[in-house]
Amino acid sequence: MIPRPKIIGTGAALPDRVLTNHDLEQMVETSDAWIMARTGIKERRIAVPGEFTSTFATAAARKALEMAGVSPVDLDLIICGTVTPDFPFPSTACIVQSNLGATRAAAFDLSAACSGFLYGLSIAEKFINGKAATTVLVIGVEVLSRIVDWSDRNTCCLFGDGAGAVVLTASEGSSGILSTHIYSDGGHWTLLHQPGPGNRTPASQELLDNGERFIRMQGNEVFKLAVRAMEEAAHTALSANGLTVADLDYLIPHQANRRIIDAIGKRLGLGSDKLFVNLERYGNTSSASIPIALDEANRQGLLKENALVLLDAFGGGVTWASVLMRW
Numbered sequence: 001m002i003p004r005p006k007i008i009g010t011g012a013a014l015p016d017r018v019l020t021n022h023d024l025e026q027m028v029e030t031s032d033a034w035i036m037a038r039t040g041i042k043e044r045r046i047a048v049p050g051e052f053t054s055t056f057a058t059a060a061a062r063k064a065l066e067m068a069g070v071s072p073v074d075l076d077l078i079i080c081g082t083v084t085p086d087f088p089f090p091s092t093a094c095i096v097q098s099n100l101g102a103t104r105a106a107a108f109d110l111s112a113a114c115s116g117f118l119y120g121l122s123i124a125e126k127f128i129n130g131k132a133a134t135t136v137l138v139i140g141v142e143v144l145s146r147i148v149d150w151s152d153r154n155t156c157c158l159f160g161d162g163a164g165a166v167v168l169t170a171s172e173g174s175s176g177i178l179s180t181h182i183y184s185d186g187g188h189w190t191l192l193h194q195p196g197p198g199n200r201t202p203a204s205q206e207l208l209d210n211g212e213r214f215i216r217m218q219g220n221e222v223f224k225l226a227v228r229a230m231e232e233a234a235h236t237a238l239s240a241n242g243l244t245v246a247d248l249d250y251l252i253p254h255q256a257n258r259r260i261i262d263a264i265g266k267r268l269g270l271g272s273d274k275l276f277v278n279l280e281r282y283g284n285t286s287s288a289s290i291p292i293a294l295d296e297a298n299r300q301g302l303l304k305e306n307a308l309v310l311l312d313a314f315g316g317g318v319t320w321a322s323v324l325m326r327w
């Protein structure tokens with residue numbers, strides 16, 4: 001029998017520092033009304049000096065392990081989805097492994113932008129299905145505030161920092177992950193990217209002067225692609241399992257923009273009571289947004305046993321992904 005991966009613990013960690021839309025009004029020419037109307041975001045959490053990607057990843061992982069009742073030494077694998085690692089190398093996953101004392105685990109980072117956490121779940125599923133791992137920690141974490149241009153009103157109101165994590169284990173029951181689908185279209189890589197520093201654009205004074213270390217996004221184009229891709233991914237996930245939208249108990253989408261989420265809900269014909277949304281408090285935390293939302297939904301007791309839950313993401317690359325599971 002092929003083991004079915006099941007999430008047995010969730011956790012999240014966010015910086016204490018809150019940056020509101022009113023704070024942003026003091027920094028760039030914008031307004032709370034514009035940001036709320038165009039994005040649905042009210043405030044976001046921002047790391048302070050001394051807080052790093054590994055800080056939040058470790059804290060979220062500890063909470064997920066505690067809920068799961070799993071000791072760090074029982075982890076076989078740690079996958080960390082992030083585009084804002086502590087260092088180019090070693091991986092943030094290795095730093096988390098050391099912080100946790102997860103001495104038996106293999107650990108690596110995964111770069112798929114906002115789809116990073118779902119890509120991580122997909123890899124965890126394959127390891128567990130193939131019996132190469134029994135217990136896996138998957139983290140989505142970002143400190144985007146350090147690659148945001150705080151003088152650019154087009155992007156600075158969108159992003160936030162934080163981490164979410166889950167512990168998965170092999171189970172024999174009918175609940176757990178039913179399917180994962182991951183997709184990329186690198187032809188659109190320029191729509192959402194951080195130009196440097198990197199191998200093509202090494203660190204230099206010129207890079208700093210040109211603002212090339214900051215996120216660049218063609219928001220409108222990304223918006224349109226995101227709605228189409230996430231709707232299609234939702235249909236594919238359901239039909240691959242012989243299910244329909246009517247069977248869904250919860251859709252937990254990537255939290256980038258309230259209008260994107262509402263458009264997907266409308267296209268799918270899904271009631272707003274079945275959409276989990278928390279972006280008004282955290283903004284877009286990229287790979288962390290779905291695991292933070294999943295942890296909130298879980299701790300609020302919204303995910304009843306056997307509930308059908310769909311996770312759906314879209315991000316830079318461009319990448320997109322879905323994970324369908326029975327809770």
Ligand code: UT7
Nearest residue numbers: 030031034038114153154157219220222223256257314315
């Ligand atoms: O995480 C995965 C990927 N990311 C996303 O999914 C994000 C996708 N994109 C979006 O969420 C939206 O495109 C944005 C929220 C980024 C922008 O919303 P929009 O409705 O697409 O606005 P726009 O880019 O068409 O800009 C409209 C206007 C522009 O002014 P002009 O050129 O029409 O005069 C902007 O300069 O709004 C202006 N604007 C602002 N005004 C006040 C842009 N940002 C701001 C701002 N405050 N913060």
